[in-house]
Structure formats: C-alpha cells, structure tokens
Amino acid sequence: MERIGVIGGGLMGSGIAEVVARAGLDTIVIEVSDEAAKVAEERIHGSLERALTRGKIDEAELAAVTGRITVATDLEALADRDLVVEAASEREDVKLELFRRVGAILEKDEAILASNTSSIPIVKLGAVAGRADRVMGVHFFNPAPVMQLVELIPSLTTSPETLGRMQAFVSEKLGKQPIEATDRAGFVVNSLLVPYLLSAIRMYEAGYASAADIDKGMVLGCGHPMGPLALSDLIGLDTIRAIGVSMYEEFKEPLYSPPPLLDRMVDAGLLGKKSGHGFYAY
Structure with missing residues (x-):
C-alpha cells in the first residue's frame, strides 16, 4: 500500500x-x-x-x-x-x-x-x-x-x-x-478511558473540587501524565460526548451516559482546546 x-x-x-x-x-x-x-x-x-x-x-x-x-x-x-x-x-x-x-x-x-x-x-x-x-x-x-x-x-x-x-x-x-479489538463500541482503550473521564466531569459538576485540583490529584496522586479534565479538553468534549452516547446506546450502562454539564458545554460550543475553551481557557 x-x-x-x-x-x-x-x-x-x-x-x-x-x-x-x-x-x-x-x-x-x-x-x-x-x-x-x-x-x-x-x-x-x-x-x-x-x-x-x-x-x-x-x-x-x-x-x-x-x-x-x-x-x-x-x-x-x-x-x-x-x-x-x-x-x-x-x-x-x-x-x-x-x-x-x-x-x-x-x-x-x-x-x-x-x-x-x-x-x-x-x-x-x-x-x-x-x-x-x-x-x-x-x-x-x-x-x-x-x-x-x-x-x-x-x-x-x-x-x-x-x-x-x-x-x-x-x-x-x-x-x-x-x-x-473486537467490534464493540469503545474498543479497548475508550471502554476504559471514557467512563473515567465522564466520572471526572460528574465530580466537577457536583462541586467536589475545582477542575485544576481534580487534575492535580490524578497527576500527582496516581502518576498520570495529564488530568482527566485537561485530557477531555485535548480530545474534544464533543468527541467525548459522542463516544459516551454510542457506548451507552450499545450497552445501556449508566457510567457511559454523558452528564448534563457535558451536554451543556458542547451545546454552548465549549469543546476544549480546539475551540479555545472547555474546562480551561486556551
């Protein structure tokens, strides 16, 4: 090829x-x-x-x-x-x-x-x-x-x-x-990653901590190279929502369902790094 x-x-x-x-x-x-x-x-x-x-x-x-x-x-x-x-x-x-x-x-x-x-x-x-x-x-x-x-x-x-x-x-x-990977929504990586990212968004939505502190916790506490909210911004919040919707439609697992805050941010055009603003400003 x-x-x-x-x-x-x-x-x-x-x-x-x-x-x-x-x-x-x-x-x-x-x-x-x-x-x-x-x-x-x-x-x-x-x-x-x-x-x-x-x-x-x-x-x-x-x-x-x-x-x-x-x-x-x-x-x-x-x-x-x-x-x-x-x-x-x-x-x-x-x-x-x-x-x-x-x-x-x-x-x-x-x-x-x-x-x-x-x-x-x-x-x-x-x-x-x-x-x-x-x-x-x-x-x-x-x-x-x-x-x-x-x-x-x-x-x-x-x-x-x-x-x-x-x-x-x-x-x-x-x-x-x-x-x-088998032909199932999310394949290998996103089947593990997306529920984690959605959980971080729910945590932020519920007021557990600031976006910066949630990310800092995972970087310094778990050794991740990037926090979940910064990573969501990098991937694109519209992409995260689309993957979550697709996985929820296939498996009907609540952890795959996008939280309301994510829906609102995408509707507002706050898509993350590619739009200049998401959980952080770029």
Whole structure:
C-alpha cells in the first residue's frame, strides 16, 4: 500500500496524514472546503515545524514530507488509493454517507477502506461500502505522530487477509504498535478511558473540587501524565460526548451516559482546546 488517502484534516486526520507521509507514502487529505483545506495544510506544517524544532526531523525531511501531502476537496481524488482512512466527524450519519460514496469511488478491488472512529460499529460501515471484507477500524491516538498505539478492529465481515495487511502496514510501514479489538463500541482503550473521564466531569459538576485540583490529584496522586479534565479538553468534549452516547446506546450502562454539564458545554460550543475553551481557557 503506497497511495494513501485520509478523509478529514482535523486534529486526528492531519496527524494521520503526517504519520503516513513521514513513512514515505504518497498522501491525499480530503477536506470539505477550500478554507478547511487551508487550515489542514497549516496544521500539518505547524506540526512538522515543531518536529523540526525538537530535532525529530531535519530541513530536508520536512521538505520531503510536505511534498508527499496533497490537500484536496473532491472525494474523486481518492479513486486510485490503496488505503483510505476516514477521520471525519464522530457522527454515524456522516461516516455512513462517506463510506457509501468512497466505496463506489475506489478503483482497486483490493483497496482497503478504514475508519478512525472511536465507537461507531465497523460492521455498519462495511455494509454500506460495497466491500465489507475490505473495511475495518484503524484507530490512532492523539497526537498521532507521537502516540505509538493503533487499535485494529475487524468486523464480522472483515477478511483475515485485510486484517493481516493492516497489521503489517501499521507495524512495518508506520512503525506503530497495533493491538486487535473486537467490534464493540469503545474498543479497548475508550471502554476504559471514557467512563473515567465522564466520572471526572460528574465530580466537577457536583462541586467536589475545582477542575485544576481534580487534575492535580490524578497527576500527582496516581502518576498520570495529564488530568482527566485537561485530557477531555485535548480530545474534544464533543468527541467525548459522542463516544459516551454510542457506548451507552450499545450497552445501556449508566457510567457511559454523558452528564448534563457535558451536554451543556458542547451545546454552548465549549469543546476544549480546539475551540479555545472547555474546562480551561486556551
């Protein structure tokens, strides 16, 4: 797999595109508008500039990686791709429509269509794509250029060959560490992480302590690198809510249900770091 497409140039999509391009692969990022495409280009270049400043890459590699990335707005540009990773909004209706359209666009029978979803059933995406055996979840973590883990999620209809190709691609080509998870909402990491984050939000909502003290307690008391409310801001409060809703719909466990404060913050546009304000101001 040498020609890669990424749908979505947000925090996750741009990070995935950078990882793929740094692995030496031809990369196309699809965004919804020219304005969004420009923002995606700036986001990718900014990340590469930070890598340069930290000595992770040199000027020559920065130029080479930038040259491998094209940002476009037409899904038809994905037609010749060997692998397309969808990293669009965590909304089931949006993802289903994208998989329906891209499944019809891909020219190569062996091309794989993957989703970076955190919680939406992979089997549903495969059912609308017209290539159910070549659809699976490939869940990166933020920031993708730094985080080593990638969850691989085959559905009931994903072929063993597709899973094997993705295991080799992630470990050998991208240099990441894959783990395999079943096609259940939340997979491995979010099934453990999201209830913890929602519990911290409920604690803050109930007035147990300030956001800063809750986070300080978990950093200094449990050795976590980041507190749960700061981490929620980093992930995006809309994403946290969407994952919680999806997990609650599947399992009906109260601990997965988003608390009212989270609903209100998302409705108010207080989404965390990406909007400039969440539990903290940025």
